[in-house]
Amino acid sequence: MENMQYAEELVREFLxxxxxxxxxxxxxSELSTDIGKGFQVDKIMELIFLVxxxxxxxxxxxxxxxxxxxxxxxxxxxxxxxxxSKMEVSxxxxxxxxxxxxxxxxxVLEFFGMKGNDLMRRSQDWTPWFAIPYVKKPSAxxxxxxxxxxxxxxxxxxxxxxxxxxxxxxxxxxxxxxxxMPALLKISSExxxxxxxxxxIKQLNLKLSELQALLEERDGQLCQLRSDxxxxxxxxxxxxxxxxxxxxxxxxLTSLDAQENCPPATFQIGEAEVGRDPGAGSIxxxxxxxxSKSINDLNYPSNIRVGDGGTGDxxxxxxxxxxxxxxxxxxxxxxxxxxxxxxxTFLGHTSPISCCRFSASGNNIASASDDGTVRIWxxxxxxxxxxxxxxxxxxxxxxxDWECKSDRLLLIGTADRGIKAWNVDAKxxxxxxxxxxxxxxxxxxxxxxxxxxxxxxxxxxGHGSSYVDSLGFASLTVWNMKTWKAMTxxxxxxxxxxxxxxxxxxxxxxxxxxxxxxxxxMFDMSAGQQITGWPAHDSAISSILFGPDETSIFSLGVDxxxxxxxxxxxxxxxxxxxxxxxxxLESSKDCRHEMALDANGRRLLITxxxxxxxxxxxxxxxxxxxxxxxxxxxxxxxxWHPTLPIYLTGSADNxxxxxxxx
Numbered sequence: 001m002e003n004m005q006y007a008e009e010l011v012r013e014f015l016x017x018x019x020x021x022x023x024x025x026x027x028x029s030e031l032s033t034d035i036g037k038g039f040q041v042d043k044i045m046e047l048i049f050l051v052x053x054x055x056x057x058x059x060x061x062x063x064x065x066x067x068x069x070x071x072x073x074x075x076x077x078x079x080x081x082x083x084x085s086k087m088e089v090s091x092x093x094x095x096x097x098x099x100x101x102x103x104x105x106x107x108v109l110e111f112f113g114m115k116g117n118d119l120m121r122r123s124q125d126w127t128p129w130f131a132i133p134y135v136k137k138p139s140a141x142x143x144x145x146x147x148x149x150x151x152x153x154x155x156x157x158x159x160x161x162x163x164x165x166x167x168x169x170x171x172x173x174x175x176x177x178x179x180x181m182p183a184l185l186k187i188s189s190e191x192x193x194x195x196x197x198x199x200x201i202k203q204l205n206l207k208l209s210e211l212q213a214l215l216e217e218r219d220g221q222l223c224q225l226r227s228d229x230x231x232x233x234x235x236x237x238x239x240x241x242x243x244x245x246x247x248x249x250x251x252x253l254t255s256l257d258a259q260e261n262c263p264p265a266t267f268q269i270g271e272a273e274v275g276r277d278p279g280a281g282s283i284x285x286x287x288x289x290x291x292s293k294s295i296n297d298l299n300y301p302s303n304i305r306v307g308d309g310g311t312g313d314x315x316x317x318x319x320x321x322x323x324x325x326x327x328x329x330x331x332x333x334x335x336x337x338x339x340x341x342x343x344x345t346f347l348g349h350t351s352p353i354s355c356c357r358f359s360a361s362g363n364n365i366a367s368a369s370d371d372g373t374v375r376i377w378x379x380x381x382x383x384x385x386x387x388x389x390x391x392x393x394x395x396x397x398x399x400x401d402w403e404c405k406s407d408r409l410l411l412i413g414t415a416d417r418g419i420k421a422w423n424v425d426a427k428x429x430x431x432x433x434x435x436x437x438x439x440x441x442x443x444x445x446x447x448x449x450x451x452x453x454x455x456x457x458x459x460x461x462g463h464g465s466s467y468v469d470s471l472g473f474a475s476l477t478v479w480n481m482k483t484w485k486a487m488t489x490x491x492x493x494x495x496x497x498x499x500x501x502x503x504x505x506x507x508x509x510x511x512x513x514x515x516x517x518x519x520x521x522m523f524d525m526s527a528g529q530q531i532t533g534w535p536a537h538d539s540a541i542s543s544i545l546f547g548p549d550e551t552s553i554f555s556l557g558v559d560x561x562x563x564x565x566x567x568x569x570x571x572x573x574x575x576x577x578x579x580x581x582x583x584x585l586e587s588s589k590d591c592r593h594e595m596a597l598d599a600n601g602r603r604l605l606i607t608x609x610x611x612x613x614x615x616x617x618x619x620x621x622x623x624x625x626x627x628x629x630x631x632x633x634x635x636x637x638x639x640w641h642p643t644l645p646i647y648l649t650g651s652a653d654n655x656x657x658x659x660x661x662x
Contacts, residue, residue: 001319003356004265004546006104007136007335008031008562011027012024012027012028013596015027016041020467026605031137035278038561039472040163041164041214043418045157045160045161045164048061048064048091048160052095053091053094053095053098053618054098056095056099056107057080058095058107058110058111058115058116061091061092062092062114062115063094065088065092067469068084069081069085069088070445072084072167072560076181079585083163083239083621084163086162087159087610087626089123089125089157089554090156090159091136091160092111092115092119093147094147094156094651095151096108096111096129096132097144097147100138100139101148105133107455108132109133112130112133114127114333116130123384124367128143128144128544129144132144136402141235142267144575147449151361153284154465158394165203165487166381167450170414171262174396180306180500183204186433194382196379197416201342201343201344202223202340202341202342205340205342205343206628208259209337209340209627209629210628212629213351220453223390232427238323247253250301251311254333266654295533307659309502316464316494317348317575324624329643331597335615335625335626335627336576336624336627337627337628337629337653338615338626338627338628338629338661339661340556340629340659340660341540341660341661341662342655342659342660343629343657343658343659343660344379344658345655345658346367346375346377346655346657346658347654347655348367348375348377349367349369349371349372349375349654349655350371350654351369351370351654352369352370352636352651352652352654353368353370353636353637353650353651353652353654353656354368354369354370354396354397354398354636354650355368355398355399355400355505355637355649355650356368356400356637356638356639356648356650356656357400357402357639358639358640358641358642358648359407359546360398360403360405360406360407360642361382361400361407361642362375362381362455362641362643362644362646363378363381363407363409363646364376364378364387365377365379365656366377366400366402366410366423367648367650367656367657368397368400368412368485369397369456369654370384372392372394372395372396372397372414373390373391373392373393373394373397373412374393374397374400374412374529375388375389375390376389376391376393376422376424377387378392378474379658387424387425387427389422391412391420391422391429393412393415393418393420394414394416394418395415395418396414396415396416397412397413397414397415398414398415398441399410399411399412399413399442399443399444400413400449401447401454403447404448404450405449408422408423408424408425409411409422409423409424409430409481410422410424411454412445413442413443413445413448413456413574413626414442414641415440415441415442415494416440417435417436417437417439417440417442418432418442419432419433419435419479420432420441421433421481431484432486433457433479433648435456435475435477435658436475438475439458439473439474440458440460441458441459441460441461441471442456442457442458443457443458443459443460443499443500443501444457444500444501445457445502445591446482446502446504446511447501447504447506448504449504449506449507449523449638450508450526451483451505451508452480452482453478453479453480453481454478454479454481454575455476455477455479455490455502455511456476456477456479457475457476457498457499457500457501457502457513458475458477459472459473459474459475459498459499460472460473460475460498462498468516468539468540468558471498471500472498473495473496473497474492474496474497474498474499474515475492476489476490476492476513477489477490478490478525478528488528490511490513490528491528491529491530492521493532496515497515497516497517497519497540497556498516499513499515499521500514500516500540500543500592501513501514501542501544502514502544502547503544503545505546505548505550506550508525509525509526510523510524510525511520511523511525512544512553514536514541514542514543514544514555514610515540515541515542516540517535517540518535518536518538518539518541519535519536519538519541520533520534520536520541520544520553520565521533532570534565534570534571536555536563537555537557537561538557538559539557539558539559539564540557540558541555541556541558542556542558542592542593542594543592543593543594543595544554544556545595545597547564547597547601548597548601549601550565550567551567551568552564552565552566552567552574554597554604556579556594556595556606558583558585558592558593559580560577560580560581560582560583561576561577561578561579561580562576562577562579562604562606562616563576564576564619574619575618575619576618579614579616582606582608582609582610582613582614583608591649593606593607594606594607594608594638595638596639596647597618597640598641598645599641599642599644599645601618602617603615603616603617603618603626604616604618604620605638605640605641605647605649606638607634607636607637608634608635609634610634610635610645611630611631611632611633611634611635611651612627612628612630612631612635613627613628613635613638613649614626614627614628615627615628615647626661628647628649628659629657629659631651631652631653631655631657632651632653632655633651633652633653634652635649635651635652635653636650636652637649637650638650644656645660646659646660646661647659647661
């Protein structure tokens with residue numbers, strides 16, 4: 001009863017929304033009679049034999065029969081579906097016979113004109129029926145005589161009634177299938193099921209976090225045990241040296257001086273295991289753990305690496321300790337873990353994720369992997385999956401961007417000069433562009449938020465081994481999304497360094513471009529000219545973003561430094577962070593790190609060489625940051641939902657996660 005009332009309210013709401021006031025009055029009037037709460041076979045029979053057939057409403061008759069076929073389209077009801085298909089043939093033939101008896105042969109011609117091709121595709125048995133409008137007395141023709149008899153008509157009505165009664169009224173007696181319910185009545189129960197599943201997911205995420213914390217604690221204890229084992233080995237070695245030989249006084253003094261002047265020694269237990277081998281009396285072997293500890297400063301945090309890619313990096317990056325920045329001691333933020341409302345994991349890729357982006361509405365997600373495939377999918381069960389698709393690009397994908405005004409187009413930039421425009425409704429590539437042969441790597445693509453244009457940042461090939469050194473010179477091209485032709489090339493000077501990241505301001509009038517020489521370039525898009533620029537980093541810039549209030553711009557360097565620059569006072573730094581322990585020079589040798597701002601501009605999410613990524617609280621909102629739930633490998637790409645506190649993380653473990661936080 002609750003589902004019935006909920007469905008009725010949904011119908012009322014829809015009729016009011018569409019302005020169908022007459023339908024609403026009729027709906028309320030019939031609802032007040034409170035007739036049976038199930039499919040009415042008598043009403044269906046009246047509709048077919050007293051309305052649609054006598055009034056020659058062929059299109060409505062065909063639509064009704066198609067609706068019933070759709071209801072029985074599941075594989076478990078193939079017998080009933082086959083029976084309904086035969087019943088449909090008899091009902092349509094009765095329609096033709098009734099029109100002939102009524103002297104309305106033009107209605108027969110109209111029916112065959114509308115459904116003739118479809119009928120011929122289904123069965124050749126309809127071939128003689130196309131001649132019936134031209135037969136003088138079809139009731140006497142041997143081919144059609146039986147269909148004009150009263151006995152055939154009565155048998156047809158009885159068969160149709162029994163069939164619908166069996167489907168809609170007596171199905172609880174049938175072992176073949178379950179009682180049929182309208183889809184609208186299932187909405188309430190499905191909503192309850194979705195909410196229950198979300199609660200279960202939240203509980204599982206909390207359990208996962210607890211297990212993760214327990215694992216980190218056990219790793220810490222293991223580290224301490226191995227450190228104690230190292231101390232035992234050192235003491236044993238010293239005692240052995242003292243008992244086996246006598247060192248002259250001057251040699252001992254020289255040795256002490258050397259120890260004081262040397263930097264802290266680093267001991268590596270490459271294959272240490274706590275406990276002894278009774279047979280050999282030696283330390284056991286375990287190759288995957290490396291312990292690095294300072295002798296002079298016992299408070300300096302241990303650096304732990306777990307060889308199988310587990311949570312060791314998490315301990316190193318997120319524990320509270322100290323590190324040296326420009327010769328000064330500074331505290332490492334002890335980031336708490338995010339409080340998760342729900343989290344979904346997409347496992348449709350078979351290689352590391354290179355890029356992932358929310359669509360303009362946030363309903364769809366595009367994610368790309370190193371094998372040259374792009375997957376379009378949705379994380380919300382209430383969003384239709386009709387746009388889901390897999391796009392094979394045949395080359396490594398370097399950039400993705402959605403059309404800003406709608407979710408209709410997705411732009412894809414590859415490493416072999418390709419720029420593809422994918423129409424998600426038509427599920428096909430509507431345009432396949434190519435950059436100049438001199439600039440094959442499409443490092444970034446950005447669509448204007450206002451105009452039907454986009455800008456591509458392409459780069460030539462370099463000669464270095466690292467990611468930055470492999471990039472040569474830059475080319476910025478403006479493309480028209482109506483004609484799919486290049487409009488202009490933005491000026492960068494002679495042999496400009498590669499542009500790695502682009503960002504439009506809110507009205508699309510200004511474009512910011514970040515270069516591998518540490519420069520930020522600003523372009524006036526209406527004039528197609530550079531209006532300003534300044535050196536923002538001592539090294540290459542990986543990512544650039546306009547701030548939420550359009551008065552600042554964020555830049556992330558390959559050295560792991562983040563700056564928020566004032567656009568009102570050029571060169572002034574409003575806020576900064578050093579995240580080199582997540583995405584410093586070492587991890588930037590093989591990839592380009594990204595950052596993403598949430599819809600309110602309060603949280604900045606960064607990619608990470610660790611299994612977790614940091615979420616910084618931006619200037620003026622809070623002093624500390626957060627840490628994401630862990631993947632099983634490095635986090636290679638990030639993005640925020642355009643309106644909700646939901647973020648994306650793509651990882652080298654081939655997975656993409658959608659996480660909602662409070």
